[in-house]
Amino acid sequence: MSVLSLRRVVSPLALCALTAVAGAQDTTARVRELDPLARLSEATRYQVELLFDSARVAKLPTAPLESKALQGIALRADGRRIVAAVRAVFRSLRDARAALGPSVTLDELKSAAGALQVGITTAELRHLAQTRHEKQLTVPLVVLADLVTRGVPRDTASQTIFQLWQRGAADDDFLGLWRGVERDIVSGTAPGVALLNRAREIPSRGPPPATPPSSARPDRSENPNP
Amino acid sequence: MSDELDSLDPYVQWIASEARRSVAVDPAARRRLLEAVRAEPVPQRHSRVLAWMLEPRRLALPPLATAALAAGLVGIGVISGLLIHRDGRLATEQLPSAGAAGSQLPDSVTPRAVKFVLIAPQAARVSLVGDFNGWDASANPMVTQGVKGMWTVFVPLQPGLHTYTFVVDGTHFVADPTAPIAPDDGYGHKSSVVLVGGSSL
Amino acid sequence: MLPDAARSLPAGKAESLGQFGVASCNHVTREPRRWVIANEMSDAADVQRVLSGDVDAFARLVDRYYERCARFAVRMLGNRDDAEDALQATFLRAYRSLGKYQERDKFSAWLYRILVNQCRSLAARRNQRERVFVREEAVLLNAPDRRPNWSGEDEEFVQRVLAELDPLLREAFLLKYVEEMSYEEMSTLTGVGVSALKMRVKRACDRLRARWERIKDE
Numbered sequence A: 001m002s003v004l005s006l007r008r009v010v011s012p013l014a015l016c017a018l019t020a021v022a023g024a025q026d027t028t029a030r031v032r033e034l035d036p037l038a039r040l041s042e043a044t045r046y047q048v049e050l051l052f053d054s055a056r057v058a059k060l061p062t063a064p065l066e067s068k069a070l071q072g073i074a075l076r077a078d079g080r081r082i083v084a085a086v087r088a089v090f091r092s093l094r095d096a097r098a099a100l101g102p103s104v105t106l107d108e109l110k111s112a113a114g115a116l117q118v119g120i121t122t123a124e125l126r127h128l129a130q131t132r133h134e135k136q137l138t139v140p141l142v143v144l145a146d147l148v149t150r151g152v153p154r155d156t157a158s159q160t161i162f163q164l165w166q167r168g169a170a171d172d173d174f175l176g177l178w179r180g181v182e183r184d185i186v187s188g189t190a191p192g193v194a195l196l197n198r199a200r201e202i203p204s205r206g207p208p209p210a211t212p213p214s215s216a217r218p219d220r221s222e223n224p225n226p
Numbered sequence B: 001m002s003d004e005l006d007s008l009d010p011y012v013q014w015i016a017s018e019a020r021r022s023v024a025v026d027p028a029a030r031r032r033l034l035e036a037v038r039a040e041p042v043p044q045r046h047s048r049v050l051a052w053m054l055e056p057r058r059l060a061l062p063p064l065a066t067a068a069l070a071a072g073l074v075g076i077g078v079i080s081g082l083l084i085h086r087d088g089r090l091a092t093e094q095l096p097s098a099g100a101a102g103s104q105l106p107d108s109v110t111p112r113a114v115k116f117v118l119i120a121p122q123a124a125r126v127s128l129v130g131d132f133n134g135w136d137a138s139a140n141p142m143v144t145q146g147v148k149g150m151w152t153v154f155v156p157l158q159p160g161l162h163t164y165t166f167v168v169d170g171t172h173f174v175a176d177p178t179a180p181i182a183p184d185d186g187y188g189h190k191s192s193v194v195l196v197g198g199s200s201l
Numbered sequence C: 001m002l003p004d005a006a007r008s009l010p011a012g013k014a015e016s017l018g019q020f021g022v023a024s025c026n027h028v029t030r031e032p033r034r035w036v037i038a039n040e041m042s043d044a045a046d047v048q049r050v051l052s053g054d055v056d057a058f059a060r061l062v063d064r065y066y067e068r069c070a071r072f073a074v075r076m077l078g079n080r081d082d083a084e085d086a087l088q089a090t091f092l093r094a095y096r097s098l099g100k101y102q103e104r105d106k107f108s109a110w111l112y113r114i115l116v117n118q119c120r121s122l123a124a125r126r127n128q129r130e131r132v133f134v135r136e137e138a139v140l141l142n143a144p145d146r147r148p149n150w151s152g153e154d155e156e157f158v159q160r161v162l163a164e165l166d167p168l169l170r171e172a173f174l175l176k177y178v179e180e181m182s183y184e185e186m187s188t189l190t191g192v193g194v195s196a197l198k199m200r201v202k203r204a205c206d207r208l209r210a211r212w213e214r215i216k217d218e
Helices: A003-022 A027-034 A042-057 A063-074 A079-100 A106-117 A122-130 A138-150 A154-166 A171-186 A191-200 B010-019 B027-039 B048-054 B063-071 C002-007 C015-025 C033-051 C055-077 C080-096 C107-125 C127-142 C150-164 C167-178 C183-190 C194-216
Strands: B112-119 B126-130 B150-157 B160-168 B172-174 B192-196
Touching (some): A042 A063, A042 C167, A042 C194, A079 A122, A106 A122, A122 A154, A138 A191, A138 B192, A154 A171, B010 C150, B010 C167, B010 C194, B112 B160, C055 C080, C080 C107, C107 C167, C107 C183, C150 C167, C167 C194
Antiparallel strands (some): B160 B172, B160 B192
16 A cells, blocks of 8 residues: 555544544543634634524524635634634625525525626626526526636626526536637637627527616726726 | 523523423324334444444535525526546537526436546655535645646545646645636635536535 | 412522422433442343353343433433434434444443434434424413423423524433433534533523523423
């Protein structure tokens, strides 16, 4: 057995053996393993748990908040930062649900919260939600958030994605679009231009909407500095 | 502030003492329970080590997930599941395309094996962390098999959206260059998004 | 008895409760220490017997805990049907995962963890019923005779008042003052920190008191 795979097998078992041996005496270590939040300071943990409570009361999923707290712990982030990050997740989930309505799925909620975090507005989310077709918004929202993070101007990204969604683009289309844009950006194209070019390649899948949406025009005056 | 019972407001004490009264139990319900128990196979002893590993980390399901499970969401929320292999291939496989929603029964709780790959020739060790393993670097260490510098791991993931990142040499957090970027994590690091195919919960 | 007696009472002192306070505590049975220890030992022994194939030993465990769990479930969920479902699910799950029970944990704590979770899942699935309950309460408050008949309907009243609390506050209140657990036990059971639990219990008491203030003045 190579050293690498041995290490992989041994470490979790070593942990178990240690715990079994430690037994009743060393409950603190055991509790810490089973309860990662125990690594937070009392004050931080209290605030974080209040946020979990608020999420429960608001009937929002707590898993994204818990995950954010655990991520902060793994990254050894400052307690205040962890609380701020968890609070940001709570707010974006709450606002996303308000924008998309109560029938939203967990994945849509997560991806919508992500879109809000990169600066997409709740009004834009509501727009998207108005034309649901039979599909989920998850993939378009993931792609939207990614593009904005890569430097596509927010308005361009939002309008383009909205248009494609209106025209019935499928998840495959959005992902193909994303891949193309990413490749273009890497080879030096300005992000907004890359998106507009690739978006033109997507064929319309459904009949055009009866009344064109108000934000139909893509932004042709490209600002290369997002 | 003492929160012992006898220092509470008298009205609250009264509520507590009334609540402590025993309730009438239906003997038929208890009988039904014991019948159900007898119909079960005898429980097996678990080894202590195995028990520790199997103990759940969290007690409560997120409310949305619980409600979705209970409501047995069928048809609604069936997306064109795309299993994105980390080495760049898009695998649409046998999963339905968008628009076929309604005909598919959700395979909601069966995890799918997802392969994660990172090319990092200089790394001594690489780990996968994400919302599915509590961002714990010891949970899913990656291995190079054959090809030096190509780190891989297979992880069973529930269908749905997941966020993850790679940890190189215990200290560097590296997003997956082949995956969509997750919005700023609030900690100054970038992470990645993967959407595992099937029905969404 | 309750409203008039309580009105003249200063807050907090057990001794000055007189007839009202002490009388209603008489029926509370607090288990003497030795009985509790004996219980723990028999629990562990019975678990071992079940794992060796003796199903009757599980029936003994059920007998020992059913009523206490039933009380928690009814107070928590507000009606007997839901409570029975939760109890069934709890004991079945306990039976199935008996192999995972470790002797160093108190059996009652281990069982209660399952019970608390079953109550939570069930409540999440049956949200509708709670809302109906609250509407009935509004009807009661608007009824011409504002003073309910305390003696016969105390339990109903207490149930309604508890149902008004947010589920997590109710749960903390019940675990602390009905199951009489320590905060440490509650923390292990629920996975929530001690400070947050103390805050929930305090909030529950505040809400109950505020409710009383409102009724009192009508």
